[in-house]
Amino acid sequence: MVENHLSSAPIGVFDSGYGGLTILNEMKKKLPEYDFIYLGDNARTPYGTRSFDVVYEYTLQCVEYLFRQGCRLVILACNTASAKALRSIQQIDLKKWTPEHRVLGVIRPTVEVVADLTQSRHVGLLGTIGTVQSQSYPLEINKLYPDIVVTATACPMWVPLIENQEYNSLGADYFVQKYVDELFSKDDKIDTVILGCTHYPLLADKISKVLPKGVMLVSQGEYVAESLKKYLMRHTELDAYCSKNAKIRYLTTENEERFAQSASIFLQEKVRAERILLK
Ligand code: DGL
Numbered sequence: 424m425v426e427n428h429l430s431s432a433p434i435g436v437f438d439s440g441y442g443g444l445t446i447l448n449e450m451k452k453k454l455p456e457y458d459f460i461y462l463g464d465n466a467r468t469p470y471g472t473r474s475f476d477v478v479y480e481y482t483l484q485c486v487e488y489l490f491r492q493g494c495r496l497v498i499l500a501c502n503t504a505s506a507k508a509l510r511s512i513q514q515i516d517l518k519k520w521t522p523e524h525r526v527l528g529v530i531r532p533t534v535e536v537v538a539d540l541t542q543s544r545h546v547g548l549l550g551t552i553g554t555v556q557s558q559s560y561p562l563e564i565n566k567l568y569p570d571i572v573v574t575a576t577a578c579p580m581w582v583p584l585i586e587n588q589e590y591n592s593l594g595a596d597y598f599v600q601k602y603v604d605e606l607f608s609k610d611d612k613i614d615t616v617i618l619g620c621t622h623y624p625l626l627a628d629k630i631s632k633v634l635p636k637g638v639m640l641v642s643q644g645e646y647v648a649e650s651l652k653k654y655l656m657r658h659t660e661l662d663a664y665c666s667k668n669a670k671i672r673y674l675t676t677e678n679e680e681r682f683a684q685s686a687s688i689f690l691q692e693k694v695r696a697e698r699i700l701l702k
Contacts, residue, residue, distance in 0.1 A: 431493050432665055432666050439501055441682075445643075449648035453648040465586075466675075470503045478503055478553060484702075490524055503554050506554045506560075534567065540641065547575070547576070547606045549576055578620070585626065682696040
């Protein structure tokens with residue numbers, strides 16, 4: 424079993440790029456005293472179009488990197504990684520580490536809230552190709568709520584638009600309209616739409632403008648952060664490991680200045696980033 428002896432144990436937050444910052448932002452609000460390390464695998468983003476095996480391999484490398492930095496708990500703040508890698512990591516790879524090492528995803532906390540929100544019991548999902556093809560959302564939702572009909576549309580252009588800071592452009596308007604129309608052409612009874620990719624909150628204003636009247640848009644950050652807070656309250660032994668000095672480190676597999684510049688837009692504050700090599 425691999426142990427680490429570092430005294431600082433921040434909570435690891437992982438995403439393929441910048442999207443997980445929308446989740447980290449909410450975690451900072453709910454758990455202001457905790458230390459976090461954010462890791463964006465910007466050199467290999469996007470994950471959404473990659474195969475199961477590749478997403479699993481990349482995600483595992485990042486999770487183990489965060490463990491080696493002292494993290495006991497890592498949140499996959501990425502739906503694609505949660506859909507394609509979480510289960511295998513939990514069932515296979517965590518065995519190599521001590522039992523205090525845990526990995527959690529963003530799908531379960533989101534599923535738990537949508538059932539309370541939908542009246543029509545018709546839920547829409549907007550996500551990456553990987554998340555949609557994995558069927559993780561309908562499977563998880565129907566396990567708990569078999570009466571809910573889930574209809575999904577993949578939005579492959581949205582992450583590149585966001586990663587390239589084009590989310591305020593006219594091009595973004597076009598692709599927002601296109602995917603929302605596609606979703607509602609499949610099911611016009613949808614009254615709740617899950618933004619099933621942590622990048623998408625940056626397009627939330629544009630998406631809300633084109634949604635049919637009365638349809639609710641669910642961004643995950645707040646729910647994932649609340650669920651983490653409750654998890655730490657239930658698992659006091661794990662909470663005791665988490666260091667609490669209100670420190671946040673930002674790591675990226677790409678250029679640190681580029682990351683810092685884009686992350687500052689996501690977070691609305693200036694940050695410093697470090698470039699890392701995974702191996
Ligand atoms: N932010 C990620 C998600 O929630 C993935 C984006 C990507 O790398 O394609 O799915």
